[in-house]
Amino acid sequence: MTRILIVAEHDGSKLNPSTAKCVSCARGLDAEGIDIAVFANGGDDIAAQAARIDGVDRVLQIDRRENAAPLAAVLAPQIAALAEKYSHVLGPSTTFGKDVLPRAAALLGVGQVSDIMAIEGPRTFKRPIYAGNAIVTVEAPGDGVLVATVRIASFEAAGEAGAADIEKKTLDVELPAHTRYVELRSDRSDRPDLQTATRVISGGRALGSGENFDILYRLADKLGAAVGASRAAVDAGYVPNDMQVGQTGKIIAPELYIAVGISGAIQHLTGIKDAGTIVAINKDADAPIFEVADIGLVGNLFDIVPELEKLIGDRV
């Protein structure tokens, strides 16, 4: 009996697209039932969004004051309490899922499969190791619930024509008070989201300053693209950490990725392996980024980027 529980990711009002990607992964498991758990404090809207995802049977809405912020220590015992009716518990391999799911797995006394890329069987999966330099096929032991995170760049989001039932639930679980949420600092912009954009332009150390990133933003605006960065650019303080692409940043799969002044370190490449077309602009013809680029252009970014902006004009 394959019954899957997916832990929804949301920001208190909107469901994160990573949830619909987990559903796609779950649908690959030939499940008899796919349920989504929405932990929130007033989660009606979020539950309604989850109920629209294709292939979902039930949405469990667990409203509770403590669920207002996504604290692992608070969510994990609730997930563990729900888990006993399921064969699989899945969550996205985002900072949210990575924080919460291993804690739930340990409470259930089981290991976790991190970063599912592909399904080979009910308990057999492909996943990346060594920053994606090797792909292993792993089999989880046959006892107990299987807890896993889903590498969201590997799955398309499921559609939104569903109409699942929503069930409000109260869980009789004691929650710890030892951890308190303070705040989220985020430079919310109206730019496309890095993790879901179809086009992404990233800048590296070569940009030289935060101001110089403006030339990338201008080009990105013309293309409707999201803007990302290498770790070096983030470390240098040119842009905030949530823009980092790579092994320890975001793993993305846009149709078009343009790397500007980025050398192509293996940890950066891990983040863009699944991009449709990779374009590299770098003044050094020997930069490793050209080994993976589909289209390469050697030259000075400070000439090329403004020129591209002019050439592309408004004909996107």
Add this chain to the structure above:
Amino acid sequence: MQKIMVCLKRVVDYNVRIRVRPDGSGVITEGVKMSINPFDEIALEEALRIRERGEAKEVLVVSIGASQTQQQLRTGLAMGADRAILVEESDAVGPLTAARAFLALIEKEKPELVILGKQAIDDDNNQTGQMLAALWDRPQATFASKLELAGNQATVTREVDAGLEVIEFDLPAVVTTDLRLNEPRYVKLPEIMKAKRKPLDMTTLADLGVERAGSLRTLSCEAPTARGKGVMVENAQALVKMLQQRGLLS
């Protein structure tokens, strides 16, 4: 506080170009440079800074691994840790087993703070700290880029997908490090000599009374599919044209 425990894993150095064994049984680890997992170096650096600020008395480094892992623990001692414990196991341990072993060490050593890396760059699991916090029933602050202590409370800034999240929690607790928490110091030669005299105790899972958890079985290992050979273009104009040809620009 009295004691900080830091978990150091021995992994293939991050500069090594990983190659998959031709028979698909794993990656080649013979003859390659081994190091402390980079996130764990950051964990140790943070612990040392806390001690140097006078906010902790002792820094204990621990690891689970084969006998050679003593090298990485010695490096940790040379960086400035006071004491080391190796849980000697020649077979790799998964995150749940590692967490059980660390819990057993916690029960003996009673640290107020345990710092781990957010992930080991070999298996990229990103689980052990979270599992340890669950088994210990204590707070966890993962992906830390800033850690502040005040009495028996701590405040951590976490690097999350949406930006920077701040949480506050009571000690004892588990913290896992992200890259921007600090820059680890270099080890100086005299320190390496001094480290030889620092205590490094050996134990085993059996001694600790820890049972191995059922672990993932690796059925095969392959190299990722390589991307096709790309083309070079001469200038911005040619780039735009090529993107149009490929239907990526109208």
